[in-house]
Amino acid sequence: MSETEKRISIKSSADIITARGVGREMAKQLGFNIVDQTKITTAISELTRNIVTYTGKGRVIIKKIHSDADKKDGMAIICTDKGPGIESIELVLKAGYSTSNSLGLGLSGAKMLMDDFDIKSKPGQGTRVTIKKWLR
């Protein structure tokens, strides 16, 4: 596995801290400024906490990416789980919606903090969320 791709399995809240650390380190190395580093790290925290809270276990891949079309580098974070999936993606993306009495800012927050956001989910089969941030 190259240095520009890291995989972390997410099982407990301690793994959230590990994933955040790995994400911040990579963001720093890629040259993201302190505000973007913080946004990326916070988005990782929201998504990995969703895994721990709703599905128990999953995996996060954090990697360097490049866009030939736009000639720019960036970072992608891919969170996957085999949990119950999401019935209504539209609903969970509404800020303030929560089934767990939290602030309901997990997915919508991660979306706001990043440049690109993609979610694929099937009830009963799991969820994959991909977020990207590009260097300016």
Add this chain to the structure above:
Amino acid sequence: MDIPILKIENFLVVTIQAEMSDDEILKLQKDILSRIKEVSASGLIIDITALDVVDSFMGRTLSNIANTADLLGAKTVVVGVRPAVALTLVELGIRIKWNLNTALNLEKGIDMLKKRIEIRG
């Protein structure tokens, strides 16, 4: 990790020194609240200068601590929010429910508490 809860005059001061797991944050919440009751504190200052990430869970927990402390008779001020953390929190949308008083640093936090408590009488 046990986080020290210091007492200055009638205020409690808690300095979060490192990133904390969810369990550690919840334990700290419990410790702070029982200490407020124990010493009948009238104010609480939580210093988060060391935190380079405050996600929605941490935001909610800080808010819960402040609300519960209020019921126990203590006003809360959060100090040391880093600029990058502040920007992130605003974009995250936490301003919606972020009903916390904040001050730039410990000194200003203590001033703020004193003023609030004076007004209340």
